[in-house]
Amino acid sequence: MQQEKHSEPQKSVGETKIYDYDPDLSTHPIPPHLHAIPEQPETRTDSFLIRFERLLNWVFRIMMVLAGMGLALLTFSQVIMRYVLESPFTGIEEASILLAVWVYFLGMGYATREREHIHGGIVSLVVKDPYKVGVIRFIGSVTCMLAAILFGYFACKYALKEIDKGRVSVNLRWPRGIWSASMIVGFAMMVGYFMLETINEFRDLCSQSLSRKQTRNNETQKPNTQEV
Amino acid sequence: ADELMLAHAYPADHIFHLTSTTFMDELKKSGADIEVDYHPGGSLGDWASLFEQSMEGVVPMTMSFGASEYDPRLDLSWLSYVVDDWKQAREVYGPNGKMTGVYNEILNDLDLAVLGVIPTGFGSIAMRKGIEDVPTNFPADGQGIKMRVPAIPIGIERYKSFGFTPVPMPFSELYTALQLGTIDARGTAPSVEIWQMRDVIESYILTKDYFEHAFWVVNKSWLEDLPADERAKLIAASDATMAKIWDEAQAIDEGFLSKVRGAGVKVVDLSPEEMNKAKEILYAKEWPYMEGIVGPEIMAMMRDIAGLK
Amino acid sequence: MTLFLISMLIIIALILIEIPVAFAFGIGAVLFAFTTGNNISFLIPHGFKTASGFALLALPLFIFAGLLMAEGGISERLLNFVNSIVGRIKGGLGAVTVLTCALFGAISGSSSAAIAAVGQIMIPRMVREGYPPGHATALVACSSVLALLIPPSIPMIVFSITGGLSVGAAFLSTIIPGIMLTLLYCALNIWFLRNDTNIKVEQPLPFKQAAKGVVKSGYNAAFALLMPLIILGAIYSGIATPTEAAAIAVIYAIPVGLFIYKGMTLRSLSAVTVRAVTMTGSIMAVLFFLFIMSRAMILEQVPRDLALALLEISDNKYVLLLLINLLLLLIGMIVDDISGSVLAAIIFLPIINELGIDPIHFAAVVGVNLGLGNVSPPCAPMLYMAGGVGKLSLDRYITPTLKFLCLGHLPMVFLVTFVPELSLFLPKLLMGY
Ligand code: NA
Numbered sequence: 008m009q010q011e012k013h014s015e016p017q018k019s020v021g022e023t024k025i026y027d028y029d030p031d032l033s034t035h036p037i038p039p040h041l042h043a044i045p046e047q048p049e050t051r052t053d054s055f056l057i058r059f060e061r062l063l064n065w066v067f068r069i070m071m072v073l074a075g076m077g078l079a080l081l082t083f084s085q086v087i088m089r090y091v092l093e094s095p096f097t098g099i100e101e102a103s104i105l106l107a108v109w110v111y112f113l114g115m116g117y118a119t120r121e122r123e124h125i126h127g128g129i130v131s132l133v134v135k136d137p138y139k140v141g142v143i144r145f146i147g148s149v150t151c152m153l154a155a156i157l158f159g160y161f162a163c164k165y166a167l168k169e170i171d172k173g174r175v176s177v178n179l180r181w182p183r184g185i186w187s188a189s190m191i192v193g194f195a196m197m198v199g200y201f202m203l204e205t206i207n208e209f210r211d212l213c214s215q216s217l218s219r220k221q222t223r224n225n226e227t228q229k230p231n232t233q234e235v
Numbered sequence: 236a237d238e239l240m241l242a243h244a245y246p247a248d249h250i251f252h253l254t255s256t257t258f259m260d261e262l263k264k265s266g267a268d269i270e271v272d273y274h275p276g277g278s279l280g281d282w283a284s285l286f287e288q289s290m291e292g293v294v295p296m297t298m299s300f301g302a303s304e305y306d307p308r309l310d311l312s313w314l315s316y317v318v319d320d321w322k323q324a325r326e327v328y329g330p331n332g333k334m335t336g337v338y339n340e341i342l343n344d345l346d347l348a349v350l351g352v353i354p355t356g357f358g359s360i361a362m363r364k365g366i367e368d369v370p371t372n373f374p375a376d377g378q379g380i381k382m383r384v385p386a387i388p389i390g391i392e393r394y395k396s397f398g399f400t401p402v403p404m405p406f407s408e409l410y411t412a413l414q415l416g417t418i419d420a421r422g423t424a425p426s427v428e429i430w431q432m433r434d435v436i437e438s439y440i441l442t443k444d445y446f447e448h449a450f451w452v453v454n455k456s457w458l459e460d461l462p463a464d465e466r467a468k469l470i471a472a473s474d475a476t477m478a479k480i481w482d483e484a485q486a487i488d489e490g491f492l493s494k495v496r497g498a499g500v501k502v503v504d505l506s507p508e509e510m511n512k513a514k515e516i517l518y519a520k521e522w523p524y525m526e527g528i529v530g531p532e533i534m535a536m537m538r539d540i541a542g543l544k
Numbered sequence: 545m546t547l548f549l550i551s552m553l554i555i556i557a558l559i560l561i562e563i564p565v566a567f568a569f570g571i572g573a574v575l576f577a578f579t580t581g582n583n584i585s586f587l588i589p590h591g592f593k594t595a596s597g598f599a600l601l602a603l604p605l606f607i608f609a610g611l612l613m614a615e616g617g618i619s620e621r622l623l624n625f626v627n628s629i630v631g632r633i634k635g636g637l638g639a640v641t642v643l644t645c646a647l648f649g650a651i652s653g654s655s656s657a658a659i660a661a662v663g664q665i666m667i668p669r670m671v672r673e674g675y676p677p678g679h680a681t682a683l684v685a686c687s688s689v690l691a692l693l694i695p696p697s698i699p700m701i702v703f704s705i706t707g708g709l710s711v712g713a714a715f716l717s718t719i720i721p722g723i724m725l726t727l728l729y730c731a732l733n734i735w736f737l738r739n740d741t742n743i744k745v746e747q748p749l750p751f752k753q754a755a756k757g758v759v760k761s762g763y764n765a766a767f768a769l770l771m772p773l774i775i776l777g778a779i780y781s782g783i784a785t786p787t788e789a790a791a792i793a794v795i796y797a798i799p800v801g802l803f804i805y806k807g808m809t810l811r812s813l814s815a816v817t818v819r820a821v822t823m824t825g826s827i828m829a830v831l832f833f834l835f836i837m838s839r840a841m842i843l844e845q846v847p848r849d850l851a852l853a854l855l856e857i858s859d860n861k862y863v864l865l866l867l868i869n870l871l872l873l874l875i876g877m878i879v880d881d882i883s884g885s886v887l888a889a890i891i892f893l894p895i896i897n898e899l900g901i902d903p904i905h906f907a908a909v910v911g912v913n914l915g916l917g918n919v920s921p922p923c924a925p926m927l928y929m930a931g932g933v934g935k936l937s938l939d940r941y942i943t944p945t946l947k948f949l950c951l952g953h954l955p956m957v958f959l960v961t962f963v964p965e966l967s968l969f970l971p972k973l974l975m976g977y
Pocket residue numbers: 648649650651652653654690691692693694695696697
């Protein structure tokens with residue numbers, strides 16, 4: 008079978024982003040959202056942090072691939088075992104839930120990094136001033152970060168209690184902590200990436216207000232609102 | 236008034252609901268100053284989750300099965316062929332029976348007090364609609380039949396001993412799996428669960444391989460925090476409830492069985508020889524396995540109860 | 545009740561300022577539970593326990609399979625084939641989308657899985673063919689509910705078992721409403737697009753040439769066409785459960801994408817896996833916090849109190865039925881569909897029995913209402929999911945969604961409520977109910 012030519016060049020599914028609006032689909036008068044990870048370092052600390060994050064990111068991605076692939080393989084093997092081997096693996100339900108919760112929480116954390124959390128909203132419809140939009144987004148990110156800290160606190164409390172009490176799963180007799188640790192990692196990622204996003208947005212607001220002042224002082228200077 | 240949250244994971248035709256409403260009535264009659272906030276149907280979590288919530292005191296009172304996740308010894312409640320009939324069951328598991336003490340000892344360690352053991356009836360196996368086989372002679376008849384078991388080690392152990400191919404499968408997939416034939420049969424089913432799934436069941440084979448019972452528990456710390464007279468009223472109300480429940484439980488169980496018959500499900504008894512064979516298999520395989528979990532002391536007592544030497 | 549209303553307003557406000565829906569639910573839930581004096585320590589553990597239930601496992605697998613199909617070139621070929629059949633009808637692809645959602649309903653009982661699997665394939669394709677993106681997104685969001693109406697349906701199983709009803713009869717009760725809604729959405733889709741000149745419609749061809757095109761694209765799509773056959777075949781022959789069938793789809797899509805259609809490399813395979821996990825994460829976040837919000841509401845007995853308050857208004861059977869519809873819709877908005885069906889069975893079924901309404905008829909009423917609650921704003925988790933998959937902001941798809949709901953789903957709710965035969969015909973015919 009021959010490979011058909013795509014009628015137009017398409018991005019790989021692995022690279023597409025949800026909330027970076029596709030300019031082909033819709034035009035937006037306001038600047039795009041800032042992400043947790045800035046595209047360019049501004050200071051030396053920045054570039055060090057960005058390199059450190061790149062390492063973390065690599066670890067997260069490997070964990071995600073392992074959990075995702077593992078889940079598919081394990082569920083598939085259940086069918087094979089039932090028919091071919093006629094001997095079920097007792098702990099298959101527990102093991103697949105283990106992989107699933109890691110998929111869920113790594114995914115939640117990573118969705119924060121990629122700014123892929125599902126959201127509604129009408130800000131872009133009502134507010135046209137980029138600076139005001141920036142302020143609203145900054146408030147939103149701070150709120151999310153605080154909420155993630157609160158949820159994360161309860162998640163850790165629960166997970167640590169399970170680990171502390173030495174609870175084990177019914178079939179595999181594995182410590183329950185390796186299930187609930189997914190929550191700790193997930194919420195830690197969410198807190199961390201919301202914090203980075205907050206910092207990014209704060210910097211952007213600062214530079215926006217700075218350039219506004221300059222504009223007011225010097226009418227000839229062009230406003231610099233699109234800085235990332 | 237003190238507020239008491241009572242939650243369980245079962246519907247209105249389940250004995251848990253009857254127990255709950257009876258208890259609420261008795262509590263009102265006793266004049267206790269306790270307001271019950273009742274959440275049936277699993278709206279606050281499944282039975283294992285509610286068990287944990289009672290341990291934590293979040294939902295102080297629940298009715299739940301033995302969640303061996305929190306103590307492996309709770310697997311004891313699934314042990315096969317301890318009692319033969321309802322009369323024996325009441326002597327062993329009922330009010331003032333031997334087992335209440337055993338269970339209290341286990342559950343006290345989890346900060347729970349046992350108010351009573353609630354019977355749901357003997358658990359048996361059922362074949363899915365469209366399958367004519369009626370396995371009664373084990374292990375020969377079990378060959379090649381894919382039997383759904385709940386994901387607990389003893390369930391898999393038991394049906395393997397009976398010659399089936401055990402398939403661990405969560406309850407949420409069970410109905411569709413019976414309908415489409417992903418499995419051929421299901422085990423550990425009291426008559427109420429056959430009634431729920433009557434549309435997809437051909438025959439119900441009364442192996443009666445265990446007596447299903449649940450724990451009515453209350454958080455111990457919560458109970459101890461109650462004023463002494465309120466606590467006494469609560470205990471009295473629960474005792475009165477348990478006496479009534481054991482009176483009615485058998486009738487409810489048999490009621491479901493006759494409804495199951497009425498719905499066209501073929502109900503099959505094992506002959507005495509087949510029953511003895513089934514028991515011998517499990518005494519030889521499952522009981523030593525259980526001894527490894529709960530220890531020789533408890534198992535000696537169980538042997539005594541079952542009349543084994 | 546005041547605290548409930550305030551919490552709802554806060555949630556809506558948070559959603560409107562573009563805070564992730566998941567976090568809006570979470571914040572609202574914690575605030576509500578805290579201010580009403582309920583124990584908040586078990587909210588997060590409850591979310592974790594419910595999320596780690598087996599019933600949700602099909603979701604990540606269907607998302608993964610859908611992305612692999614898109615990346616490997618499977619969806620492309622499938623859609624080329626479909627387009628060779630319906631491409632000459634304006635709105636044909638939209639109708640195919642609706643039908644695919646209905647067909648997906650026969651595989652899975654989860655509307656989020658339907659959005660993830662169907663939406664990510666159909667929305668971009670419809671947009672490429674010139675459909676307004678908002679229309680495409682709204683169409684997928686609204687049709688995703690069909691997964692609940694076409695059996696199997698997990699909420700329907702939970703409802704029947706909680707209410708002591710026959711699961712089989714409850715399944716049958718929503719089939720005719722499900723099919724009618726499918727047809728209604730197909731028709732509305734074509735009608736809404738009738739004056740749209742941007743949509744690519746291929747020139748009509750003589751039959752022979754058209755048939756040749758179908759055969760050619762069918763040949764090109766042979767391995768792709770096998771995929772839905774394998775999934776449906778595995779489920780309906782009893783080889784695999786729906787969850788396992790999703791895993792089979794993943795395992796099948798990888799070699800086909802890598803070696804046969806060559807749309808994928810090992811490197812992009814790992815990128816797609818990361819993407820699938822991320823997408824699962826963003827959907828699970830919404831569900832996770834929705835479970836938490838459900839619990840906060842149920843702990844305070846909000847659904848029950850709402851019911852008691854509204855039911856005091858009248859004792860006329862039809863007025864009560866209308867009120868119950870309204871309440872079910874509200875419950876569908878504030879809790880997830882499984883909690884919603886538990887509550888419907890516990891709270892309303894006794895009332896329904898007293899009114900002399902057939903409980904199986906009521907099962908269908910619950911089915912259509914909870915589905916509607918999940919896609920009607922402001923608390924519309926399924927709708928926002930579709931927006932996420934369609935890469936659109938709310939303002940772009942809200943209008944088409946409301947049009948679909950008001951002209952499609954809402955009339956269906958009234959029909960099902962007031963014409964019991966729609967839901968009772970099949971159970972009577974096939975089960976002698
Ligand atoms: Na379905």
